[in-house]
Amino acid sequence: ERFVELNGMRWYRTGDRGRYWPDGTLEFLGRQDHQVKVRGHRIELGEIESALAGLPEIARAVAVTVGMPPQLAAAIQLKQGVNTTEHDIKQLLQQLLPDYMVPTSLVIYQALPLNANGKVDRKTIISELATHTTNVVDKEPPRDELERQLAELWQEVLKCPALSRYDDFFLSGGDSLTATQIIQLLHKRHITSELIPLRALFTAPTVASLSDYIKQQWQTHSSIAINESTLFEEGTL
Template identity: 45%
Template sequence: KQSSVTADEIREKLSSIVPEYMVPNHIEFYESLPVSANGKIDRKAIIGSFSNVNTSMKEEDRPRGELENRVANIWQRILKLENISRNDDFFMSGGDSLTATRFVQTLQQENITSAPLPLRTLFSTPTIASICSYIEQNSLRDHGDAADNSYEEGTL
């Protein structure tokens, strides 16, 4: 029995289950997934099919503030993308474990994070909005800890 589900129905159901940033803006239906010469799913062909999608972005989807814009710039360079939303998923945008490692390293190299970000963090916070929120929360916590320990007895 074949079911005919619409993209809107899928988005509506997802929005009741997951946070808004995890609900895709665009859903593509395939009769069958494209495969590469070695028989694996051809992710590049799937990502390439999204090039025909309307790339106009709503103002609320654009990166916000200095941190999000800096992270978005790195994201764009590593994934070779022109336009990205603060709610785009790193891995759905073409990222893989190798580019994720480069992304995390670049965050530290460009002084966005003071310590290496655990790679698993990108898997659990895969959007610009969520990774920046994580960075802000953890840097505030680190800053608070540093302030508490900045003066020891007998030092000025």
């Protein structure tokens, strides 16, 4: 499987993907076995790693999936003398990648762990990130009626235990199909003033954040209705 014969020569398949440019440049595109599916999206982990490595603060980065349902996580090694936080890095990354490709958890290492061959030890990183506790959500119950409605709707669709206001829809078992179902039900049950875009649930994936989004939508809707009511004087139509 790994050692193959071609034109009388023996070659070794590394498992890497690449392509030659017309000028002879060989471009590295990532590992063949580093394509994953998260939240219903097919994701190339190499694209996340390239985006992270392109940030001026970062020396090396490794993207992995952890948990079930799988969520994205990344281990980061900063350049010498750089002082930044996981939150700052995530904000920069959100400008480069779609929301569904931004790792839920980012962990800064002094030096990434290496295996006996001197390569980045992905198994160790996956094990450590899986037990990383900085991303544990607060189990605060819903605060108001809207948050309670959202939590109960998610529980109904996802067939999961009671949710807190900071539980993530996708980490609770949601995907793009159930997200579409949620959006339809929100409108059908008059919880939203109109159909919200699918991306709203990706950018506001918790009960608390989606509640804030919906409240803002209702405020905008009410403001438009008030403005339209002042376009004509009473009795002119």
